[in-house]
Amino acid sequence: MPGDARLTEAGRSVRRSARPAAPQRTCVGCRVRDDRSRLLRVVAEPGPATEVxxxxxxxxxxxxxxAWLHPDLDCLDLAERRRAFARALRLQGPVDTAAVREHLATAGGTQGR
Incomplete structure (x- = not known):
């Protein structure tokens, strides 16, 4: 069928996938790109005083x-150590990750990616 295949630079025919590729995001902890559906989105909420x-x-x-994070406590620890949340969310000052840590602990966030 026309439109099912495309030609590469070498002139070979390559079949397109039947389904489109899933959106990709990068984990702020380990910096590995993965499907959006396999990552947890984290947003900033203003808290007391200057802490977010x-x-x-x-x-x-x-x-x-x-900011996107693998649902894994190891990735959360890496992100905290690298101060990646403040950079990814464009924040200044301290960031409280207690709610995210609790969510990962209750959701079984100790599995590997």
Whole structure:
């Protein structure tokens, strides 16, 4: 069928996949690209004083800039150590990750990617 295949630079025919590729995001902890469906979105919520609390957004519907994280405590630890949340969410000052840590602990976030 026309349109099912395309030609490469070498002139070979390559079949296109039947389904489109899933959107890709990068984990702020380990910096590995993965399907959006395999990552947890995290958004910033203003907290008391100058501290900002991170809130897990498993449905991906909360307003605001989001950072993506594998649902793994190791990736959360890496992101905290690298201060990646503040950089990805364009925040200044301390970031409270207690709600995200609790979400991962209750969701079984100790499995590998």
């Amino acid at each position: 609390a991170l809130v897990p957004d498993p449905r991906g519907r909360l307003p605001g800039r989001g």
